[in-house]
Structure formats: structure tokens, C-alpha cells
Amino acid sequence: MNIDDLLGPILQAERPLQLDDSVENLASWDSIKQVDVILAVEEALGSGLTTSEIDHLRSIRDIVELFRTHGIKIAVCEPEQ
Amino acid sequence: MPNIRDIVSLLASEESWRGFPQIRHYLREKRTRGDVRALAEIPCRSEVLGRSDFSTRCCRVALAASRSTENLRDAIAVQCLDRGMFCQQYHAPFGQLGQELRNADSGLHRFQPDVIVLSPHPASYLPENAVLNEKSASELIDALWIDLTILRDWFRGPVLVQNFLAPEARPSGILDCKQDLGICDFVRYVNYSLSGRIKALPGVLVLDAAHFSSFAAVPWSTLHKGQYLAGFGTPDQLAVHLGGDIAGVCAALKGFTRKCLVLDLDNTLWGGIVGEDGVGGIKIGGSFPGNVYIGLQQQIKALLNRGILLGLNSKNNEEDVRRVFETRKEMILDWGDFACKRINWKDKVSNLKEIAQEMNIGLDSMVILDDNPVEREWIETCCPEAYVLPESDPLEMLRFLSVSSLFDSLSITAEDRSRQNSYSAMEARRRLRSEKTDLGEFLRSLQLTVEIGASKPAQLGRIAQLTQKTNQFNLTTRRYSEERLEQLRRSGDWEVFYCSCHDRFADEGIIGVALVRKQGREWVIDTFLLSCRVLGRGVEQAFLSWLCAFAERKGVQRIIGEFVRSAKNGLTESFYLENGFKTLTNDNGCLRFSLQLPGRQDCWPGWITPCENSVGEEAVR
Incomplete structure (x- = not known):
């Protein structure tokens, strides 16, 4: 699975999503998009997230880590050097 | 299976609307939220917006709510696409319902919507810790009614008022039912009272969130994540159902309902x-x-x-x-x-x-x-x-x-209820046609009578419906709500004419509409349409002939007829020319024709008898 396939159409970044992209630095990632992100993640995991898990989902890195704890590897584009 | 790029490419092609059926196929596959979002954004894509006939397939929907409605956006867009139309949306800012309705310069006013959805929340109308009883329920409805009245003062299109969802929490638990009005009874009472009052208000409908919540197995109607994360008024599981009803109203208003x-x-x-x-x-x-x-x-x-x-x-x-x-x-x-x-x-x-x-x-x-x-x-x-x-x-x-809301219409008229008889009569006429070898003899044998006149208030529902549903013999395909027609009728600058007919097989009821803009000694036919059920019997010529004669009696010198091309009304393109009009202008699919009334040639078909009501001026005044 690829993070851009999952969240790209929702967050509409003009470049591939990167680990450091977050609520703080991605302009399109507002509170409404956050709901979409959470629902998309829940859909992909096949289970609902707890309030605590949702509270910690603030960046792509957090999402990748969450998938890892569920035993799912999700690919993220490497930033250009 | 189609992808978004193919669909957009098809929808951007000026020749047809073949992209819409592909959307239905696209949605049959299991789709992620991202897929749905990409689909929902098609109406905002420049390739599609650039089509010269985009507006013929577009409905403008505004939502004004006590809470955020952003999570309805995709559902409404996709449900409209599934019905063969685009939807442009305006979502009023969070919690600004009252201000948006009252401020003539608000985004809601400036958006100029075709349809408005009101989504109130009880907390916006009741003081905190209000006692739940019949009195507070009435106060809530009265306060909402004031908003609705203000809206009706400036907006004449269809309005959908979303009703209320019962909260999960019952403050008294099982004893909730023993309270004056427990929370569940209170919400039921408010919803019942609201729909009772709305029944009497033309053009206003209930968007029944409570009904959808009960059958769609929505686990948390009010305690859903979206409320706490982004202030969404309704849970996501309801969005698709509410979107379906909203799209159904848009489709009914714009003529995309299934028949x-x-x-x-x-x-x-x-x-x-x-x-x-x-x-x-x-x-x-x-x-x-x-x-x-x-x-x-x-x-x-x-x-x-x-x-x-x-x-x-x-x-x-x-x-x-x-x-x-x-x-x-x-x-x-x-x-x-x-x-x-x-x-x-x-x-x-x-x-x-x-x-x-x-x-x-x-x-x-x-x-x-x-x-x-x-x-x-x-x-x-x-x-x-x-x-x-x-x-x-x-x-x-x-x-x-x-x-399904695919068949939804904005009203059910007497003509709807008797439509099957009309088609059975059509079958009988077809048999008669096969017996008669001469067309003139056949038409005379129908004993066709038409009644034409200025509309009365009770007829406006059917007239609005005809403007919303008629696609083929409709020269401009302009859609009107009942309320807008009433406004035009009262304005003095417009005439709203109807045409009904019957023959020896059936009474067809009202089957034709003409809306005329009066500009001094010149009249412009804004809308001229006829139900496809009666085409080919000369009713359209009779209607136009009557209209010209009536205008002439009123001292009108010239009549202008308009034709706006749509995907379906090609058969009417030469209608005015065939009836003595001359081409005036031809502007990118919009043609204007004119007819000098003094000295015009009458085109009333000889086999049609005018009903007495439609002959004299008295009948239309």
C-alpha cells in the first residue's frame, strides 16, 4: 500500500506526501480533512481508531507508525536530496 | 472499468454526456474515500466547467446549518453525478445559519442557489438547560419558523429542512419515557410538529434525517467522531442518504428524474x-x-x-x-x-x-x-x-x-395519477391511426379539444412540474418552481399560460405551458413547452396561434420566440420558423425569432376545437 494512493486525493498536496508532512505544515490538512484522513485510515485498517490514537495522528509519520503497529507496511515517497 | 481521467475526458467532450453512465459503473466497484473525493470534484474541473452547456446540467445547492455540513459535500456531488448532473455547492460558515439568512450580502444570498438545505440544531434555538416539554418544543419550532419565513421572503426555490436526530444519552435512563417530555419524545414531538407545519408551506420539504438514521443502522447519530473533530452535524453514515434526497430534489427541479x-x-x-x-x-x-x-x-x-x-x-x-x-x-x-x-x-x-x-x-x-x-x-x-x-x-x-429517490418529483398532480390512462388512450389512438389511411381523417376522428388560458393558482403545481420534467418539446428548457411562477404571475410583467386538451379517448389535463415576458408592445416567449404525450396532433400550433391572437388583441406589435439548444430539444429548433416567425439572431445555440402580429397568418389546425374557456378574453382574466 502507498500513502499517496490512500491520502493523496484527500490532502491534495501538489507533490507526493512525505513523512514530515503534518497538520502543522500542510496547508490543505485542516480539521475537516483530518476527519477524512481518519476515516480513510480506519477503512484501510478495517477497524475504528480510539480517541487516543486519533489524537496522536498529526503527521504522515504518525500514520505510517500506526500502520506498522497493526502489522501493515505502507510506502512513503522519499524526499528529493 | 472506467477511471476518473476517462470520465472527465468524456464529460469534457461537447458532443455528448456519455461520461455520466460511466460514473455509475465506476461507483459499482468498491471505492476508497480518495476515489470518491476525486469523483466528487469533477464538477470543479476546468475541462468540464469549460463546456458551453455546463449550466444545462448543473444545479446550485446551498447548505446553511447550525453545525458544519462539509461531510455532505462529496455525497451530494456524487449522488448528483449518478443522476446525470453536476452540483455546485455553497456551505455556509459554521454556526452562521441565522446571519446567512438575514444578511442580504451573505455568501448564501450571493451564491444564488437553486435549492437550499437548512440543517438546524436544537442547541441553536433553545437555551442551555431548557426544560423539555411541549412549550419548549413549540418555542423551538417557532424560532425555526422565523428563520424559514425570512428565507421564504427572498428565496422561492425548493427548501429542504433537515429534522432532528435523537441523542443517544437519556438523562433519566429507562425512566426517560416518564418525564414530561423525555429527550426521545421531545425530538419525536418536534419532528412531528415541524413536518406538520411544513406540509402547509409550498416548496418546503423535510429532509428526514431521523428516518434515515432509523433504517440505515447509524450506530452513533450524535456521538460520532466527526462532531468532535470538525463539528459535523450529521454522521458520515447518514451523508449518503441525505445526499441522495438532496440530489433527488435537484434532479426533479432540473428535469433529470426517471419517469x-x-x-x-x-x-x-x-x-x-x-x-x-x-x-x-x-x-x-x-x-x-x-x-x-x-x-x-x-x-x-x-x-x-x-x-x-x-x-x-x-x-x-x-x-x-x-x-x-x-x-x-x-x-x-x-x-x-x-x-x-x-x-x-x-x-x-x-x-x-x-x-x-x-x-x-x-x-x-x-x-x-x-x-x-x-x-x-x-x-x-x-x-x-x-x-x-x-x-x-x-x-x-x-x-x-x-x-430510491430516482423517481422523486416535487409534487404529485392529478395528471400524474391519471398518466397511465393517458398512455392507454395513446395505445387506442395508435390502433385508430393504423385503421385510418388518411392523416387528416385520423386527426379529425380524434375530436380533439383544447383549452388555453391564463393560469390560476391551483394550476401552478402542474405547470411548475411540466417546466421541470419536459425535455423534448421544450424550446428553452428553463425550469421554474411553483413559488417562482406565482411570483411571476403576480408581477404584472409576465403571463403564465396553460394549455390542456382532451379527445374522445382521454382527458390529458394540462399538457402545455407558455411563459411570456411583457415588454411594452413586444412580448417575449420565455418558455414554450408541450408534454410529449400529445405531440403530433397540432396542439402546439393551436397553442402558439392562440397566444399570438391573444397578444394581438392586447395591442402587441411583435412576438419574440426563443430557442435554447439542449441535448434533447432538437425537434423544436424549427418550430417558430414553421409557424411564420423569422430568424432574428443566432447566438451560440440560442436563437431568437420574431413575428409581426398585424397581418400574421393564422395557423390554428382545423381539426382542433377551441374550448369555450379559451376563446374570449374574459376567460383569461
Whole structure:
């Protein structure tokens, strides 16, 4: 699975999503998009997230880590050097 | 399977709207939220917005709410796309319902919507810790009513008022029912009172969130994550249902509602195959599965009573089928309920096209139920405009018909209820036509009488409906709500004329509309339309002739007729020229024609008798 396939159409970044992209630095990632992100993640995991898990989902890195704890590897584009 | 790029490419092509059926196929696959978002954004894509005829397929919907409605955006957009139309949306800022309604410079006003959805929340109308009783319920409704009245002062299009969801928490637990009005009773009471008052307000409808919540298995109606994360007023699970009803209203307003249900017979209207199992062997009525077919037939009958046309398209021996209808007393549907029947061994696509032609409707007005996936696939391939339900199971068909808003209209008129008679009469006329070799003799034998006049308030519902549903003989395809028509009628600058007709076979009721803008000694025909049921009998010429004569009596010197090209009204392009008008301007699909009234040649068909009501001026004043 690829993070851009999952969240790209929702967050509409003009470049591939990167680990450091977050609520703080991605302009399109507002509170409404956050709901979409959470629902998309829940859909992909096949289970609902707890309030605590949702509270910690603030960046792509957090999402990748969450998938890892569920035993799912999700690919993220490497930033250009 | 189509992808978004293909769909956009098809929708951007000026020649057709073939992208819309592809959307239906796209949605049949399991889609992620991202996929749905990409689809929902199609109406905002420049390739599509750039089409010169984009506005003919677009409805503008505004939502004003106590809470955020952003999570309805995709659902509304996608449901509209599924109905063959685009939706442009305005979502009023969070919690600004009252301000948006009252401020003439608000985004809501400036957006100039076709449809407005109000989504109030009780907390916006009741003080915190208000005692829940009949008095506070009435106060809530009264406060909401003030907002609705303010809205009705400046907006005449359809308004949907979302009702209230009962919160999960019952402060008194099981004893909630023993309170003056417990929270559950309070919400039920408010919803009941609200719908009672809305019944009397034309053009205002209830968006029944409480109903959808009860059948759509929404686990948390108010305690959902979206409320706490982004202030969403309704949970996501409800969005698709609310979006469906909103899209249904848009489709009804813009003429994209489905009008006809075409049915297969074996394993669709009854269980089994009549040619193999025999008339007595097919399953209908009694216990399972015969009771499912009864339920399905009852639902189809309900649609018939709403004015939806029924057609039969079945590979069978007609004699066997007739015997089922005549001898199986369990049948809910009657042989005469079907306006058009093709029961033969021919290809179902050819049959379907014949049915469309005979009924004078487009394939895009049809919904098909057929248990056979091969037949469905073939019909979908050849007739992508038709809505083919992808279900073989009669219970799924029943569920679809029970909740679908594809057939929704904004009103049900007397003409709707008698439509089946009208089509039966059409069949009788067709038989007569085949007997008479001379067209003139045939037309005279119909004993056709028309009544034309200025509309009365009670007729505006039907007139609005005709502007919303008529596509083929509609010279400008401009849609009007009942309230807008009333406004025009009262303005003094407009005339709203109706035309009704009857012949020896049927009374068709109101089947024609003309809206005229009066500009001194010049009148402009803004809208001229005729139901396809009566085309080809000269009613359109009679109506136009009467209109010209009436205008002339009023001292009008010149009449201007307009034609705005749509995907469906090609047959009317030369209507004005054929009736003595001269071309005035031709501006990118919008043609204007003029006729000097003094000295004009009368084109009233000799075989049509004017009803007394429509002759004199007294009748129209």
C-alpha cells in the first residue's frame, strides 16, 4: 500500500506526501480533512481508531507508525536530496 | 472499468454526456474515500466547467446549518453525478445559519442557489438547560419558523429542512419515557410538529434525517467522531442518504428524474419461468419466496400511483403472460397497468428502444429491472443512458425501489395519477391511426379539444412540474418552481399560460405551458413547452396561434420566440420558423425569432376545437 494512493486525493498536496508532512505544515490538512484522513485510515485498517490514537495522528509519520503497529507496511515517497 | 481521467475526458467532450453512465459503473466497484473525493470534484474541473452547456446540467445547492455540513459535500456531488448532473455547492460558515439568512450580502444570498438545505440544531434555538416539554418544543419550532419565513421572503426555490436526530444519552435512563417530555419524545414531538407545519408551506420539504438514521443502522447519530473533530452535524453514515434526497430534489427541479420503470417478468415479477413451470407453477403470493414478489409488485404499484410509467420487456409467449395476469389472483399488478409491452423473443435492446419511442421518452428516463445478468449487461452496453439495476434478487429490487429517490418529483398532480390512462388512450389512438389511411381523417376522428388560458393558482403545481420534467418539446428548457411562477404571475410583467386538451379517448389535463415576458408592445416567449404525450396532433400550433391572437388583441406589435439548444430539444429548433416567425439572431445555440402580429397568418389546425374557456378574453382574466 502507498500513502499517496490512500491520502493523496484527500490532502491534495501538489507533490507526493512525505513523512514530515503534518497538520502543522500542510496547508490543505485542516480539521475537516483530518476527519477524512481518519476515516480513510480506519477503512484501510478495517477497524475504528480510539480517541487516543486519533489524537496522536498529526503527521504522515504518525500514520505510517500506526500502520506498522497493526502489522501493515505502507510506502512513503522519499524526499528529493 | 472506467477511471476518473476517462470520465472527465468524456464529460469534457461537447458532443455528448456519455461520461455520466460511466460514473455509475465506476461507483459499482468498491471505492476508497480518495476515489470518491476525486469523483466528487469533477464538477470543479476546468475541462468540464469549460463546456458551453455546463449550466444545462448543473444545479446550485446551498447548505446553511447550525453545525458544519462539509461531510455532505462529496455525497451530494456524487449522488448528483449518478443522476446525470453536476452540483455546485455553497456551505455556509459554521454556526452562521441565522446571519446567512438575514444578511442580504451573505455568501448564501450571493451564491444564488437553486435549492437550499437548512440543517438546524436544537442547541441553536433553545437555551442551555431548557426544560423539555411541549412549550419548549413549540418555542423551538417557532424560532425555526422565523428563520424559514425570512428565507421564504427572498428565496422561492425548493427548501429542504433537515429534522432532528435523537441523542443517544437519556438523562433519566429507562425512566426517560416518564418525564414530561423525555429527550426521545421531545425530538419525536418536534419532528412531528415541524413536518406538520411544513406540509402547509409550498416548496418546503423535510429532509428526514431521523428516518434515515432509523433504517440505515447509524450506530452513533450524535456521538460520532466527526462532531468532535470538525463539528459535523450529521454522521458520515447518514451523508449518503441525505445526499441522495438532496440530489433527488435537484434532479426533479432540473428535469433529470426517471419517469419509467421497465420490467422483466420471469424471476422478476414472479418466481420461476412461466413457459416452463406453467401458469400455476410460478411463485407469487403465499410464503417465501412468493411473498417477496408480492412486496415488489406492491412497491411497483405505489410508483404507478405516483405517475411513474410501467413497461414490460420480456422474452416470453404473450399468451402465457396474459393468462398469468388473468388467472393468478395473487397478482397485484394488472395487465392494464403497463403503458407499453414488448413480450416476444426479440432482442431486449430493440424492444427497449421501441418502448422509449412508443412512450415518447428518452432512454435516460428509464429504470430497468431484470434478473438476468446477461440481458442487463447487453442493455447497459447498448443503452448506457438507461439505469439498469445490477441486482438479480427480488428482495434487493424491492429494497431499491422502496428507498430510491430516482423517481422523486416535487409534487404529485392529478395528471400524474391519471398518466397511465393517458398512455392507454395513446395505445387506442395508435390502433385508430393504423385503421385510418388518411392523416387528416385520423386527426379529425380524434375530436380533439383544447383549452388555453391564463393560469390560476391551483394550476401552478402542474405547470411548475411540466417546466421541470419536459425535455423534448421544450424550446428553452428553463425550469421554474411553483413559488417562482406565482411570483411571476403576480408581477404584472409576465403571463403564465396553460394549455390542456382532451379527445374522445382521454382527458390529458394540462399538457402545455407558455411563459411570456411583457415588454411594452413586444412580448417575449420565455418558455414554450408541450408534454410529449400529445405531440403530433397540432396542439402546439393551436397553442402558439392562440397566444399570438391573444397578444394581438392586447395591442402587441411583435412576438419574440426563443430557442435554447439542449441535448434533447432538437425537434423544436424549427418550430417558430414553421409557424411564420423569422430568424432574428443566432447566438451560440440560442436563437431568437420574431413575428409581426398585424397581418400574421393564422395557423390554428382545423381539426382542433377551441374550448369555450379559451376563446374570449374574459376567460383569461
